[in-house]
Amino acid sequence: MRVIKTVKELKEFVRTEKKAGHQIGLVPTMGFLHEGHLTLANQARQENDTVIMSIFVNPLQFGPNEDFDRYPRNLERDEQLAASAGVDCLFTPDVEEMYPEPSIITMTVTARADKLCGVKRPGHFDGVVTVVTKLFHLAEPDKAYFGLKDAQQFAVIDGLVTSLNFPVEIVGVETVREEDGLAKSSRNVYLTEEERLKAPHLQKGLQLGVQAAKQGDKSVEEVIERTVSYLQDHTGAAIDYVELLSYPELDSLEKVQGKMILAAAVQYRKARLIDNIIFTVRGEC
Amino acid sequence: MRVIKTVKELKEFVRTEKKAGHQIGLVPTMGFLHEGHLTLANQARQENDTVIMSIFVNPLQFGPNEDFDRYPRNLERDEQLAASAGVDCLFTPDVEEMYPEPSIITMTVTARADKLCGVKRPGHFDGVVTVVTKLFHLAEPDKAYFGLKDAQQFAVIDGLVTSLNFPVEIVGVETVREEDGLAKSSRNVYLTEEERLKAPHLQKGLQLGVQAAKQGDKSVEEVIERTVSYLQDHTGAAIDYVELLSYPELDSLEKVQGKMILAAAVQYRKARLIDNIIFTVRGEC
Numbered sequence: 001m002r003v004i005k006t007v008k009e010l011k012e013f014v015r016t017e018k019k020a021g022h023q024i025g026l027v028p029t030m031g032f033l034h035e036g037h038l039t040l041a042n043q044a045r046q047e048n049d050t051v052i053m054s055i056f057v058n059p060l061q062f063g064p065n066e067d068f069d070r071y072p073r074n075l076e077r078d079e080q081l082a083a084s085a086g087v088d089c090l091f092t093p094d095v096e097e098m099y100p101e102p103s104i105i106t107m108t109v110t111a112r113a114d115k116l117c118g119v120k121r122p123g124h125f126d127g128v129v130t131v132v133t134k135l136f137h138l139a140e141p142d143k144a145y146f147g148l149k150d151a152q153q154f155a156v157i158d159g160l161v162t163s164l165n166f167p168v169e170i171v172g173v174e175t176v177r178e179e180d181g182l183a184k185s186s187r188n189v190y191l192t193e194e195e196r197l198k199a200p201h202l203q204k205g206l207q208l209g210v211q212a213a214k215q216g217d218k219s220v221e222e223v224i225e226r227t228v229s230y231l232q233d234h235t236g237a238a239i240d241y242v243e244l245l246s247y248p249e250l251d252s253l254e255k256v257q258g259k260m261i262l263a264a265a266v267q268y269r270k271a272r273l274i275d276n277i278i279f280t281v282r283g284e285c
Numbered sequence: 286m287r288v289i290k291t292v293k294e295l296k297e298f299v300r301t302e303k304k305a306g307h308q309i310g311l312v313p314t315m316g317f318l319h320e321g322h323l324t325l326a327n328q329a330r331q332e333n334d335t336v337i338m339s340i341f342v343n344p345l346q347f348g349p350n351e352d353f354d355r356y357p358r359n360l361e362r363d364e365q366l367a368a369s370a371g372v373d374c375l376f377t378p379d380v381e382e383m384y385p386e387p388s389i390i391t392m393t394v395t396a397r398a399d400k401l402c403g404v405k406r407p408g409h410f411d412g413v414v415t416v417v418t419k420l421f422h423l424a425e426p427d428k429a430y431f432g433l434k435d436a437q438q439f440a441v442i443d444g445l446v447t448s449l450n451f452p453v454e455i456v457g458v459e460t461v462r463e464e465d466g467l468a469k470s471s472r473n474v475y476l477t478e479e480e481r482l483k484a485p486h487l488q489k490g491l492q493l494g495v496q497a498a499k500q501g502d503k504s505v506e507e508v509i510e511r512t513v514s515y516l517q518d519h520t521g522a523a524i525d526y527v528e529l530l531s532y533p534e535l536d537s538l539e540k541v542q543g544k545m546i547l548a549a550a551v552q553y554r555k556a557r558l559i560d561n562i563i564f565t566v567r568g569e570c
Contacts, residue, residue, distance in 0.1 A: 007450065019306070104444035105414060112388040129390060130449075137450040140309040159389035164415075165292065165422040167299075192429075 001083040003090045005282050006100075007138060009050055010091050014052075022049035026168075028132065030188040031055035031092075033073040033081045036176040039064060040145040041085035043173055054091040056098060061127030063248050077235050091139070098134060107133065107176045112159050113249045116152045116261035116263050128153055129160045136168055142185055144168050149175040149183050151261055151276045156246035159195055175275070177203070183275050190271035192237070199268070200232035202275045206262050210277050213244070213256045219252050227264065237266035237273070247278050286367040288375045295376050299337075299425050311426035311453075313417060316340035316377075317357040317471040318366045321461040325430040326370035328458055336462075337424045338367050339376040339561070341383060346412030357471055376424070383419060392418065397444050397535045401437045401528055401548050402559060413438055414445045415556060420451055429453050434460040434468050436546055436561045440533035445533035460560070462488070468560050475556035484553070485541050486519035487560045491547050495562050497530070498541045506528050512549065522551035524560070533562050541566055 004010050016022055025048030027040045037053075044051045055078055060065050061067035075092060082090045106126070112118075113125040136144065146154050161170055176184045180200040191199060209227035212218045218226075225240045246253055247261040263276035289295050304311055310333030313327045322338075329336045338362055347353035362378060367375045391411070397403075398410040421429065431439050439457050446455055461469045465485040476484060494512035497503045503511075512527045531538055532546040548561035 011452070021304070021306075101447075102396070103448035104394060104398075104441070105448045106393040106395050108391040108393065109389060110391050111387070115388075134450045137452055140347075140452055156389070163388035163390045165419045167296070167422055167425055 001079070001090055003079060003092060005092055005097065007093065007095070010093075010138050011087075013089055014138070015051045018140065018229050023142045024048060024050045024052060024177075025085060026135065026139045026144040027051065027053040027087070028057055028135050028144065028146070029053060030057045030071065030186070031078050032074055033078045034184045034186060036149065036184040038081060038085045038148050040147060041082065042089055043171065044143070044145050045086040045124075047171075050089070051087050052089045052091060053087045054093075054135055054139070055082075056091075056093055056131065056135075058098075058127055058131040059095055060099075060130055061124050063121055063123065066121070066172050072189060092267065098131070101235055103130075109156055109159075111157050112152065112248070115250045116241060117247060117265060118152065120240065125153070125156045128156060132157055132160065133164075133166075135182065136166055141168055143171055145171045145173055147175060148172045148278065149185070149275065150207060151247070151263060151278060152250065155250055156165050158248050183273075185273065187271045187273065192270075193269055195268045195271070196237040197275060198234065202231065202237075202264060202273055203265055205230035205234065206264060206275060206277045209242075209244070209262045213260070213262065213279070214281060216256075216281070218256060220256055223256060223262065227262065231266060233263060235266050237268045239264035240267050286364070286372055286375055288377060289366060290377055290379070292378065293317070293322055295337075295374070295378075295423050297549060298374055299423070302335045303425065304403075308427045308545050309337060309425060310334060311420065311424045311429040312336065312338040312372070312382075313420050313431070314338060314340055315342045315356065315471070316357055316363050318363045318426065318559075318568065319469045319471060321432050321434065321469040323366060324368045324461050325458050326367065326458065327431060328371055328398060329430050330371040332428060332456075335374070336372050336415060337374045337376060337426065338372045339378075339420055339424070340367075341411055341416065343375075343380055343383075343419075344380055344417040344532075345384075346407055346409050348408065351406070357474060363495060381418070386547070394441055397437065397440050397533070400535045402550060403437065405525065410438070410441045413441060416443055417445065418449075418451075421451055426453055427454055429447060430458055432455045432460060433457045433563065434470070434560065436532070436548060436563060437492065440535055462491045468558075470558065472556045472558065480553045480556070483521040487516065487549060487558055488552055489513035490519065490561045491549060491560060494527075494529070494547045495564050498545070498547065498564070499566060501541075505541055507514065508541060508547065512547065516549060520541055520551050522553045525550035525552050525557065 025044030107130045109125040181203040182200045205227050213223045214227045242264045259280045261278045265274045310329030392415045394410040468484045468490040497511045498508045527549045544565045546563045550559045
């Protein structure tokens with residue numbers, strides 16, 4: 001596996017691969033790899049000739065009071081894990097390499113961003129689409145892989161690709177979970193022992209909500225209330241939001257129908273966890 | 286020459302060319318082709334295996350009081366001219382094809398746009414970078430060709446490519462002129478006979494200004510005054526602006542030094558004309 005730190009070297013690597021007629025799969029990450037990331041890499045490995053993984057903690061998508069500085073990093077371990085997952089090229093630029101001079105272009109997400117995590121993270125998705133645009137231009141992937149745990153991120157990137165005609169197929173990969181159902185996340189390391197025991201209830205509450213939604217006689221409000229009530233009773237965390245929206249448009253719903261996402265975020269002492277279920281309810285004909 | 290009207294067909298065309306290992310040159314235009322455009326096409330023909338020309342009058346870059354509706358169009362003639370210039374694929378989408386649904390991304394130009402033509406055309410360059418981004422993603426060119434008559438546009442696109450790491454080399458092509466020095470422009474057809482006779486003085490005034498700048502003892506203000514005074518006396522048009530700025534950054538100058546642009550816009554009854562000279566004055570060591 002090649003480890004590349006500069007834009008110049010990455011462009012040369014990509015040019016060589018393209019000339020050889022190789023199809024490129026890109027797995028953009030912020031590092032501190034866990035099984036979720038490796039599942040993305042494995043799928044990319046199966047579907048492409050060349051797999052590029054990027055590790056870049058993107059300052060542009062962190063707010064001033066967020067955890068950019070203390071976001072967990074372990075590049076040495078990441079390199080071993082990426083190599084073992086069959087990654088051909090690990091791109092690990094520093095901030096100066098990705099943002100060498102002030103950009104003359106600002107990208108703003110005007111839909112799908114003002115819901116869910118976007119409410120408390122103004123500008124977050126503007127930072128996401130900017131770095132994804134840069135990574136797409138640098139790695140020129142045929143396919144790019146994103147986890148569906150960050151379902152809003154996937155919806156926004158889906159809209160980015162469609163709106164600006166990127167020649168990239170984006171692939172959403174199912175959330176990888178611990179045995180007890182907790183979604184894998186780099187931020188799980190911040191949970192206390194007690195919090196870790198209760199955290200799987202986040203997914204359980206969402207499953208209950210989806211069950212209610214599929215019964216067919218519940219309103220949007222009833223589905224949300226059912227979920228909120230379970231999360232309050234079992235997670236031991238403060239609820240940030242529980243929302244039921246259309247997917248991937250993330251529009252508000254008048255009734256429980258079509259392709260939807262039930263998503264929640266809860267706040268533990270040092271870790272904010274998110275999870276979701278994307279599901280479909282057919283309406284009456 | 287293939288004439289393609291849909292995004293789907295263009296993507297298929299590009300995919301085939303890429304698979305064959307062909308280098309692609311793109312010439313983005315708004316049509317009503319003149320010798321300036323054909324010079325771009327000729328250069329693209331010499332430097333690439335495959336030449337794609339786009340013709341698209343982009344509504345996003347016209348202000349509400351600008352000439353989108355009456356911008357001159359003549360697709361039949363354009364097809365003949367493009368074919369004769371060696372274009373392989375003429376992409377002529379309609380507005381619905383380029384903007385099929387509301388975009389979830391807004392692109393804003395935060396530098397190089399608030400000078401020269403940008404002052405009176407707020408949002409103009411936002412529209413330019415958006416359509417150029419879409420065309421770059423659709424045609425996937427190795428090189429893209431732009432005329433230096435629109436020097437500010439070239440500077441903005443240069444900044445777009447650098448800021449977002451587009452894998453495209455942009456090529457600026459010298460302005461093509463009538464025998465009397467008037468820059469070729471689709472908008473020249475709106476000049477009256479009398480205006481047409483006086484219009485070449487736009488370039489003459491700029492030449493005088495550059496001459497003054499190169500003497501080495503003139504201030505920025507003196508260079509501009511010299512130019513303004515000539516244009517006032519000879520063009521018979523209202524002066525919109527005369528500016529001397531660094532190039533391509535388009536920053537204000539404290540003294541006449543380095544790579545610069547002397548640019549002017551003048552308003553005739555039905556036609557607004559722009560022209561410029563890009564030149565370098567070495568400072569003292």
